[in-house]
Amino acid sequence: MPFLDTILLFLAGFVSGAVNAVAGGGTFITFGAMSLAGIPPIAASATSAVTQLPGYITSTLAYWSDIKTFWRGALLLCAISAVGALAGSMILLALDNPSFRVMVPWLLIAATALFAAGPWLKPKPKSGSEESVGSFTGSLVQFITAIYGGFFGAGMGVMMLASLGLTQAGDYHRLNALKNMLAVVIATIAITVFASGGVIAWGPALVMVPSGALGGYAGVWIAKRVPQSAVRAFVVATGVFLAIYYFATG
Template sequence: MSPFEVVLLFSAGFLSSAVNAVAGGGTFLTFGAMSLIGIPPISANATSSVTQFPGYVTSTLAYWSDIKTFWRSALWLAAISAVGAVIGSLILLALDNPSFRVMVPWLLLGATTLFAAGPWLKPKPREGGEPVSSATGTIAQFVTSIYGGFFGAGMGVMMLASLGLTQAGDYHRLNALKNLLATVIAAIAIVIFVGGGVVAWLPAMIMIPGGAMGGYAGVWIAKRVPQIAVRIFVIATGIFLAIYYFWTA
């Protein structure tokens, strides 16, 4: 691996966590950096799950005081998320790289559109106590978790939107639940991807320290850089990657 590739991957890890702290969408950067240095798309997708996982864990811990108030009622959605993540991850492993590569630009366009619509999809505060598990909520979370296990970009926005429609509680309660379920989905996906031998460990080890630094720097960025500027950067990255995959398909 050349010095340029090392710098690119480390920078992607750093920026990924930084933009996640401000606006989300960091998966575009890690997936894109690995794609640009020639890592096959299935491996790049799986490795992005590994690099994003520490951020999911720390985000969940940050909301731990909230999660403790409803963890029993969240267990059902966590179990549904685990099953969906297994299905999505196994579907990914069942594909070969050429087949997945054809799907990637469309997935990127969909995820970019979802991310761009994020501000309009944020749930409004709702009255009520603990999150409730309805049939609609179960189905929505199951579908979201399949997508998350298969291709994680945009999963957080999708999940927050569906939880806002199906679960009780204010924004912070819903965001806490989203972080918890995202951690479950990512953990299951990583276990399956590691077992399938598709994780590129050297790039992951380069990006993870950058991500740790980026998560801390994200707080500084959030105070000084307008969120709209970060969102435009992430959307532009998603569009660029989609065009790149359409062009090279």
Template sequence: MPILDAVLLFLAGFLSGAVNAVAGGGTFLTFGAMTLAGLPPIVANATSSVTQFPGYITSTLAYWHDIKHFWRGALLLSLISALGALSGALILLGLDNPSFRALVPWLLVAATALFAAGPWLKPAPKPEHEAAVGSLVGSLAQFATAVYGGFFGAGMGVMMLATLGLTQSGDYHRLNALKNMLAVVIAAVAILVFVSGGVIAWLQAIIMIPGGALGGYAGVWIARRVPQNAVRGFVIAVGLFLAFYYFDKG
């Protein structure tokens, strides 16, 4: 691997961890860096899932106090999420790179719009009580979100928080904890499918993961000094750049 590509991947991992800690949207950076480094889009997408996974784990552990009060009630949503992620990941592996490449700019535009709308999609505070599994509508919404997460994943957190806010009970922190827990399930199932399909670029992932860990730590420093709107604007600009890049290549 050229040294410049290695530096690009490490920096993308670092920035991804930092922006995830502040505003979310790190997937745009990891996917984009691997694309610019010459990886096929399906491999870049699958490998990005691996690089983001440690962050999902640490975010979930940070909410463990909340999760331990409702995890039994969320098992059904976890099963639904696993089935949805399995479906989405298998759909991705069923495509060839040219077919997926044609979809990527549209996926990026949709994910960027979703990310940009994130502050307006956050659920309103509700009286604090246990997050429940909810209705059939909530289960179907979570399945659809998990399919998207297994297939592409950028903007999944915003989408899931919005749908959970409409269909589940609990205050914002409980919903965010539930979102993090389900994101771990979705990512874990998708990664297992991608590993079995042989579409993970392990060298690139190994370079990016330490950068992401350092970036997540640095995100605390960044959050105290850089306005969140500036970070969100940077992520949106990256998403739009990647979308136009793929439109141009198509």
């Protein structure tokens, strides 16, 4: 990779990690940087899944005490998420870059709108038993969300947290723990499919994964000093810029 592209991707990984730690939406940053570096959209989307996986894993581990209370009941949702992610990632592989490029700006607009609405979509605490993790409605909604996550991960976390809030019992932290657990499953399946299809740009991934880890650590410092609304505004502006970029160059 050219030196300037390497610097761009390293900084994007760092910013992505920091943004995820504060407000979420780091996929917009990594996808956008790879697009500007000339990486085809399918490879950029697939590689973004790789860059986000470490964060999903560490977030899941941070919630381990919560997960231990419901993981057996969540196995069905994990299996459904795996099947949905497999379907979504296979759909992406079935497309060529020109076809996917036409879809990207519309996907970005939808994901940006969803992310912008995130504060109003946060789940409200509700009573109920942990058995609701296996409900039919919850399973169906999670399957659809997993298809989207396997196909195009931007905004997946917001979408999943909102849908879990409508279909599952428990407080915010329990729902967030479940969301992180399912995100690991979705990302792992998608990465496996993308790797087998040879569409992951491993060079950029190797640059952004460690810088993303550094950014995640720095995000704790940022969260104490920068309003979350300002970070969310930055992510939304990035999503709008990328949509305009893809409309203009499509």
